[in-house]
Amino acid sequence: MKISYNWLRQFLQIEWEAAKTGELLTDLGLEVETIETKESIKGGLAGVVVGEVLTCKQHSNADRLKVTTVDIGLDKPVQIVCGAPNVAEGQKVPVATIGTTLYDDKNEGFTIKKGKIRGEESYGMICAQDELSLGSDHDGIMVLQSNLKVGTPVAEVFNIETDQVFEIGLTPNRSDAMSHFGVARDLRAGLMQQDINLELISPSVSDFHVNERTLKIDAEVPDKNLAPRYCGITIVDVTVKESPEWIKNRLKAIGITPKNNIVDITNYVLHELGQPLHAFDASKIKGKKVVVKNLWEGTKFTTLDGVERELSAQDIMICDAEDNPLCIAGVLGGINSGVTQDTRTIFLESAYFKPVSIRKTAKRHGLNTDASFRFERGIDITQTEYALKRAALLIQQYAGGKLSSDIIDIYPEKVEDFQVFLSFANIYKLIGQKISPETIKKILSSLEIKINSSTEAGLGLTIPSYRVDVQREADIIEEILRVYGYNNIEFSHKLKASITFDRNNKVKIENIAANFLSSLGFNETMSNSLTKPNYVNLSDTINDQENVTILNALSNDLKVMRQSLLFSGLESIAYNLNRKNNNLKFYEFGKTYHKNNKGYQENKHLTLLVTGNRTKDNWILPEKTTDFFYLKGIMLTLLNRIGINKLTSQPSKSDIYSEGITLCIKDAVIAEMGVVKPSILKEFGIKQPVLFADFNWENVLKFCGNEKFKMADLPKYPAVKRDLALLLDTQIEYKEIYNLAFELEKKLLKEVDLFDVYEGDKLPKGKKSYAVSFVLQNPNKTLEDKQIDKVMLKLQQAFENKLGAVLR
Numbered sequence: 001m002k003i004s005y006n007w008l009r010q011f012l013q014i015e016w017e018a019a020k021t022g023e024l025l026t027d028l029g030l031e032v033e034t035i036e037t038k039e040s041i042k043g044g045l046a047g048v049v050v051g052e053v054l055t056c057k058q059h060s061n062a063d064r065l066k067v068t069t070v071d072i073g074l075d076k077p078v079q080i081v082c083g084a085p086n087v088a089e090g091q092k093v094p095v096a097t098i099g100t101t102l103y104d105d106k107n108e109g110f111t112i113k114k115g116k117i118r119g120e121e122s123y124g125m126i127c128a129q130d131e132l133s134l135g136s137d138h139d140g141i142m143v144l145q146s147n148l149k150v151g152t153p154v155a156e157v158f159n160i161e162t163d164q165v166f167e168i169g170l171t172p173n174r175s176d177a178m179s180h181f182g183v184a185r186d187l188r189a190g191l192m193q194q195d196i197n198l199e200l201i202s203p204s205v206s207d208f209h210v211n212e213r214t215l216k217i218d219a220e221v222p223d224k225n226l227a228p229r230y231c232g233i234t235i236v237d238v239t240v241k242e243s244p245e246w247i248k249n250r251l252k253a254i255g256i257t258p259k260n261n262i263v264d265i266t267n268y269v270l271h272e273l274g275q276p277l278h279a280f281d282a283s284k285i286k287g288k289k290v291v292v293k294n295l296w297e298g299t300k301f302t303t304l305d306g307v308e309r310e311l312s313a314q315d316i317m318i319c320d321a322e323d324n325p326l327c328i329a330g331v332l333g334g335i336n337s338g339v340t341q342d343t344r345t346i347f348l349e350s351a352y353f354k355p356v357s358i359r360k361t362a363k364r365h366g367l368n369t370d371a372s373f374r375f376e377r378g379i380d381i382t383q384t385e386y387a388l389k390r391a392a393l394l395i396q397q398y399a400g401g402k403l404s405s406d407i408i409d410i411y412p413e414k415v416e417d418f419q420v421f422l423s424f425a426n427i428y429k430l431i432g433q434k435i436s437p438e439t440i441k442k443i444l445s446s447l448e449i450k451i452n453s454s455t456e457a458g459l460g461l462t463i464p465s466y467r468v469d470v471q472r473e474a475d476i477i478e479e480i481l482r483v484y485g486y487n488n489i490e491f492s493h494k495l496k497a498s499i500t501f502d503r504n505n506k507v508k509i510e511n512i513a514a515n516f517l518s519s520l521g522f523n524e525t526m527s528n529s530l531t532k533p534n535y536v537n538l539s540d541t542i543n544d545q546e547n548v549t550i551l552n553a554l555s556n557d558l559k560v561m562r563q564s565l566l567f568s569g570l571e572s573i574a575y576n577l578n579r580k581n582n583n584l585k586f587y588e589f590g591k592t593y594h595k596n597n598k599g600y601q602e603n604k605h606l607t608l609l610v611t612g613n614r615t616k617d618n619w620i621l622p623e624k625t626t627d628f629f630y631l632k633g634i635m636l637t638l639l640n641r642i643g644i645n646k647l648t649s650q651p652s653k654s655d656i657y658s659e660g661i662t663l664c665i666k667d668a669v670i671a672e673m674g675v676v677k678p679s680i681l682k683e684f685g686i687k688q689p690v691l692f693a694d695f696n697w698e699n700v701l702k703f704c705g706n707e708k709f710k711m712a713d714l715p716k717y718p719a720v721k722r723d724l725a726l727l728l729d730t731q732i733e734y735k736e737i738y739n740l741a742f743e744l745e746k747k748l749l750k751e752v753d754l755f756d757v758y759e760g761d762k763l764p765k766g767k768k769s770y771a772v773s774f775v776l777q778n779p780n781k782t783l784e785d786k787q788i789d790k791v792m793l794k795l796q797q798a799f800e801n802k803l804g805a806v807l808r
Contacts, residue, residue, distance in 0.1 A: 002254035003183050004038075005164040007272075011184035011201050014191070018164035021187070028190045029482045030177055031169045040161040040249040041133045042107055047100030048132065048154040049073060050144060056089045061118040070095055070126065073151020081122040086140035094132060094142055094154045096125045103133065134158060163253045173469040175377040179274030182466075189446035189483050203272070205389040211402040212236075217282060217347045218289040219408045226316050227292045227329070229352040229381050230410040231388050234282055236345045238262065238401040247398070262339045262346060265394045267370070274379055275350060275387035276371035278318075278327060282345040284337045287321020290347065292329060301325045303332045303367075315361045316353055330358040330375040331367050345404075348395070350388035352381040356552050363555065380466035381415050417450075417465055422476050423458040430477050433489050443483045449476070506701055509642050510589060513606060516641055520634065521615075522585040522608070527568035529591065530558035535567045538680050539656050546594045561593035565607040566656060566676070566692055573609060574684040582688070583612035585626075589697070606700070608634070608673075608693040611686075628659060629754070631673055631691045635663070642704040644670065649735055656680060656692070665703050671695040719750065719777040722792050724799070725808040726770045727763070732803055737772060744798050745791055748783070751775035769808060 005018050014021060022032035051070040054077055059065035066087055069077040072095050080095070087093070096102055100112045115122050129135035129142045132154070148157060168183070176182050181202065188200050215234045221227045242248075243264040251258050251267060258264050266277040280290075297313040309328075311317065316329035326337040330353040339346060352375075359376035362368060385407060395401045428434050437454075444451060444461065449470075453460035463470050470476060481489075514524065530550065536542045548561040562568060565588055576584055586609040594601045610626045639647065644665070652660030652672050660674020673693035681690060726737070734754045741752050756771035763769060774795065776788060799805040 001168045001170045001178065003166040003168055003180060004250060004253040005166065006161065006253070007163075007180045007250050008184050008187070011181055012188055012191075012198050013201075014187070014198060018166070022166055024190045025166065025168065025183070025187060027482075027485055027487065028186055029171070029174065030183060030186060032166045033169050034167040036165045036167065038163045038165050038253045040163075040245075040252065042103045043101055043109070044160050044162060045132060045153070045155040045158070047112075048094050048096050048102075048127065050148045050150055050152040050154060050157065051093050051095035051126070052150050053087065053089050053091045053093060053126075056087055059118060059120060061120075065118065065120075067120050068126070070124070071150050072097065072124070078123040079121055080124050080126055081117040081120050082126045082141065084126065084128065084141040086143070087126060091141075092144040092146055092148050092150075094127045094144060096127055096131075098124060100124075102127075102131060105130075105133075161249050163249075165253055172377060175274075175374070175379065175468055176466045178374050178377065178379075179270075179272060181273050185448070189443070192446040193443065193483055193485070203390050205386060205393060208389045208393055209403070210406055212404055213406065214404045215282065215345060216288070216405040217285055217408075219292075219410060220289065221292045221410050223293070224412050225354060226294070226357065227351050227353050228411070228413065228415070229384050230292060230408070231350045231384050232290065232347055232408045233388060233392055233403060234345065234347050234405045235392060235395055235399075235401040236282075236404040238344060238346055238395060238399040240339060240341050240343050240399065244398055260339065260341070261399045262343070262395060265391055265398065266348075268394070269387055269391045270370055270374070273383060273387045273390065274374055275383055276330065276374055276379070277387065277391050278333055278349045278371075279339050280318075280326060280333075280337050280347040280349065281339055281343045282347045283343075285320045285326065285347060286324060289321040290326070290349075291319045291321070291323075292351075293317060293319060293323075295319070295323070295325060299325065301328070302335045303328065304335050304338055305332070306335060309365055312361070312364055314357065315364070316357050318349070328361060328365070328367075329353050331362050331365070331372045332369055346395075346401070348388060348392060350384050350391070352379060352384055359552065378468040380468075382465045384411075385409055415465055418463040418471055419452075420461050420463060420471075420473055420476060421458055422461055422473055425457070426473060427477050427480065430474065431481055431489065435480070435484060439484070440480055443480050444476075447479055447483065449479075509701060509704055512642055513638055514587070514589070516638055517587045517608070517634075520585070522587045525569070525572050525586045525588045527565070527572060527588060527590065528558065529561055529593065530554075531560060531562040531568060532557050533560045536563065538567070538683060539564070539654070541654050541656070546596060548593045548595050548600060563592050563594060564656075565590050565592065565605055565694070566680075569607060569609045569692070570676070570681070570684045570686065570690070573611060573690060574686050577611075577686060577688070583614075583616060585610045604697040606695040606697050609690060611688055611690040625689075626691060628673075628675060628691065631693055632661070635671060635673055635693055635695075639663075639670065639700070639704075642700070644700065644704050665699075668699045668703070669696050670699050670703065715777060715779050717778060717780070717782045719775050720783050720788055721773055721775050722788065723771060723773050724792070724796065726772065726799055726803075726805040727767055727808050728770055728803060728805050730759070730766055730768050732768075732805075734770065734772075736803060737770065737799065740798055740802060741774065741795055744794055745776075748776045748778055748787070748791055749774060750777050 018035050022035050026032050049072050051072040053068050053070055055069045057067050059067050064083055066082050068080050068082055068087060070080050071077045096112045098112055098114055101109045103109045112125050126141045129137040170177060177186055185200060188198060191198055215236055217234050219230055219232050221230050240260050240262055243258055243261045247264050247268055248258040251264060256267055262279050266279055270276050294313055295311055295317050299311040300308055301311050302308045317325045318327040318329050319325050325334060327333045355376050355378050358372055362372040392403060441451060448464050450462040451459050452462055470479060533547060536544045542563045546563060550559055553559040569586060572586060573584055588607050591602045591604055610631055614624050614626050614630060647663045647665060649661050649663055652662045652674055654660060654672060656677060657674030658677045660672060662669055663671045671693060676690045676692050738752050742749060753773045754770060755773055758769040776783060776791060796807060
């Protein structure tokens with residue numbers, strides 16, 4: 001948001017430099033991002049001076065050129081070749097001296113240089129009106145008043161205005177500061193804290209009175225929720241022309257191109273007071289009546305930018321008595337009802353429209369106007385009539401209009417100021433420092449917050465209507481703190497902390513997991529909790545009824561809270577794959593959100609996503625793709641790292657996996673993992689396999705650290721590893737081999753590991769091959785071959801007899 005310092009000082013006569021004022025505004029929460037110097041004419045006409053034409057003769061080699069000598073206040077006159085037909089001896093003229101830069105209507109500069117024109121030297125340029133951006137006339141040079149002193153800078157003659165413009169990064173809650181008056185009001189509060197008491201000068205409307213009651217446009221608002229307040233007035237005998245220079249200068253300083261006096265005045269009042277206005281050509285309002293309503297879905301309407309749009313049934317429209325649309329309320333006017341050079345009567349509108357509806361309409365049509373920016377954040381409903389009077393008086397003064405009707409003010413339910421009790425104890429608790437009650441009262445008074453009652457415990461307050469963001473005690477404390485000054489809060493240089501060791505510390509466990517995954521080459525991601533509602537259609541295990549829907553969604557793609565971290569993770573995978581980053585390992589700590597009969601529920605999760613090769617492409621190492629067992633190994637190692645060991649495995653019931661398992665402790669699900677279904681990947685345009693693991697972090701925290709550890713010396717004698725290649729029925733699971741092996745040999749068997757699985761056309765139908773390794777070790781002596789062979793034979797026979805295995 002742009003704020004002109006010259007404009008600001010119309011309300012608050014502060015003499016500070018712009019940089020110092022910018023610092024105070026930033027301290028008040030209105031962060032000044034940049035301060036830019038603006039001139040009413042670019043370049044400020046620097047180098048252009050008043051000159052007097054001493055002689056004017058015909059150029060010897062050009063019929064249309066004159067050779068002049070011009071006194072510009074130097075020791076001797078300069079020679080200038082001029083092509084203007086009206087140049088003559090004795091004239092006072094504007095002269096651009098050597099080195100002066102002038103700018104055209106596209107703000108492209110050109111520098112005046114010494115030159116030779118048809119053999120005659122020229123030391124400057126006698127300027128026309130348009131060459132100085134002082135008008136559009138180019139028929140001849142600009143002739144100045146004869147009494148001007150030679151050598152006077154032309155900028156002084158035409159009062160070229162220099163301004164400093166603040167670019168303020170306004171936060172969405174500060175709708176009260178969406179105008180120059182609002183910023184001035186906040187600045188005054190900050191100055192009062194520094195014992196600088198300045199009067200806040202508000203524009204007067206005391207001269208407002210109706211001239212004649214000859215034309216009235218009625219208004220109707222059938223649904224008061226669409227427009228809680230609607231004001232309007234008619235003005236006749238207006239003359240549409242250029243605005244006065246001071247209005248044009250104010251608008252140009254903040255980046256608005258002046259159009260005509262009527263439109264410029266509505267824009268001026270919008271940026272002055274924060275109240276959007278709209279002027280209709282009254283002659284185009286059929287039935288002499290405006291109606292605020294919704295129209296049929298798909299109704300065609302052409303806006304001021306010349307674009308034909310299809311209206312939604314939810315758009316608030318301003319229509320005439322015959323239901324012809326005139327304007328998209330609070331967003332943009334219509335091309336057929338706007339003010340033109342032929343307009344003689346206008347209907348001036350000032351209203352408060354439903355903020356949520358305006359925001360949705362602006363997003364729906366891709367329109368972001370100054371009016372919608374303010375309406376969707378919430379303007380001050382109490383100043384609607386005041387702003388209308390202010391604009392009407394300016395139109396009277398600069399367009400010659402007459403007020404031809406009383407003000408229409410449809411305001412069925414007046415908004416009451418909000419009441420809050422402020423506890424002194426809570427101020428001290430939240431701020432961390434005691435502020436005297438007198439200082440608190442002074443700050444509240446500077447913010448126009450009325451103190452109704454005062455006790456030792458606190459204050460009873462009334463919040464002004466324009467502070468729509470201040471509704472709670474905490475909001476008031478924040479207001480006190482920002483005006484008091486965050487930098488004025490004392491802090492101790494001594495750090496007091498108690499050192500505790502808690503193996504169940506949630507943050508510590510999360511950090512252990514994150515560091516472990518990062519050490520394996522995983523990258524942490526943070527995705528949006530808002531997601532697309534149609535993602536629930538990708539899985540039957542996600543219930544549409546459990547969606548937590550956003551009331552004021554920014555878009556359809558951010559309409560619900562996520563029920564799974566999978567889909568936002570796949571968006572990240574697809575984004576990277578589309579940019580040729582094919583080997584990916586992601587992890588994310590995040591929450592899912594659900595609605596059920598008991599209310600709303602949040603669940604914490606840790607999710608892993610892997611795809612592509614395990615390592616980066618390298619000419620030395622062969623490619624090795626990530627697979628089911630790679631991710632499973634990482635999961636088990638991670639859980640073991642935080643003290644979870646006794647897990648049972650069972651097939652996953654989730655339909656997001658083509659193959660998946662669930663890891664449990666008793667009936668509690670610790671994690672699920674598997675290969676994501678190709679049909680889901682297809683929705684994201686992903687063509688390579690993706691593995692996904694989902695830890696129920698609440699259960700992880702519940703069970704981690706519950707294992708009792710037994711310390712033992714490292715074994716002194718070597719371990720022995722033997723492998724078996726077993727041909728099994730496809731329904732036999734690895735866990736059956738694992739459990740049977742440890743059941744048969746409890747003393748010497750230390751590890752069982754599945755390191756290869758093969759299913760293919762070289763095996764009999766219904767069969768698969770498992771390659772399993774067994775680690776044997778005796779803690780008291782070295783194992784002999786005889787002992788090893790005996791154990792392996794026992795295991796082989798058990799696999800053959802109980803599982804139907806055949807040794808390959």
